[in-house]
Amino acid sequence: MSNLTDTQSTILSRAAARSGNLALPLPDGLHGAAAKTVVGKMMSRGWLEEVDANLRRGEPLWRxxxxxxxxxxxxxxxxLAAIGIEPVVAGAVARARKAKVEQGATSEVPSRPKxxxxxxxxxxxxxxxxxEGATVAEIAAATSWQSHTVRGMISGALKKKLGLPITAEKVEGRGMVYRSES
Structure with missing residues (x-):
């Protein structure tokens, strides 16, 4: 076992017990400059690593x-080895996490929600x-939604969440017409 402070030992032990070996949340009372200092030292020693957070799973953010x-x-x-966890177990967890990251990196098109x-x-x-696309009124009539719900669906769920390219064009006699080519 390495020379660990109580705080470092607590962070590593708690992380070892969490799914995915997440080091966050840090112990109570450790925040701000003190947290940055402790985490910085642990990262320089190779005990912690910064990875992309999976916000859909609710992983806590460091930065x-x-x-x-x-x-x-x-x-x-x-x-994990610094707190006495066998390298075989630590390696299996690390390989599983890297496989998920590499799997996402090798796909040419990022996966969209379906x-x-x-x-x-x-x-x-x-x-x-x-x-011919559709107007807000036409979509509202087809779905029995209010106009504001239709506009929210277009801007939130379709454009932001699904990433669909939506265009809007003012058409004489119809008003604002929305189209998607995907």
């Missing part, structure tokens, strides 16, 4: 990267994919 993503901290094989068939969301997408 925001500024592009809408963030990082979290995980314990490395060296960190829309289920037969839902109102699928119905809205079908309306938008017609050559």
């Amino acid at each position: 925001e990267t500024g592009d809408g993503h963030g990082t979290t901290l995980i314990v490395t094989e060296a960190g 829309s289920r068939a037969g839902t109102k969301q699928a119905q809205v997408i079908a309306l938008l994919q017609r050559p």
Whole structure:
């Protein structure tokens, strides 16, 4: 076992017990400059590693990267070995995490959330994919939604969540017409 402080030992031990060996949340009372100092020393010794946080699984953030993503901290094989956990177990956990990261990196197109068939969301997408597109009023009539719900669906679920390219064009006699080519 390495020369660990009580705080470092607590962080590593708690992380070893968590799913994915997440080092966050840090112990109570450890925040701000003190947390940065402790984590910085642990990272320099190779005990902690900063990885992309999976926000869908609710992984806690260590640092925001500024592009809408963030990082979290995980314990490395060296960190687990520092508290006496066998390298075989530590290696298996590290390989599983790296396999997930590499699997995501090798896919050419990032995976988008899928829309289920037969839902109102699928119905809205079908309306938008017609050559003539659809207005908010037409979508509201087809789905029995209020206009603000339709606009929220277009901007939130379709554009942001699903990443569909939606265009809007003002058409004489119809008003604002929305289209999607995906």
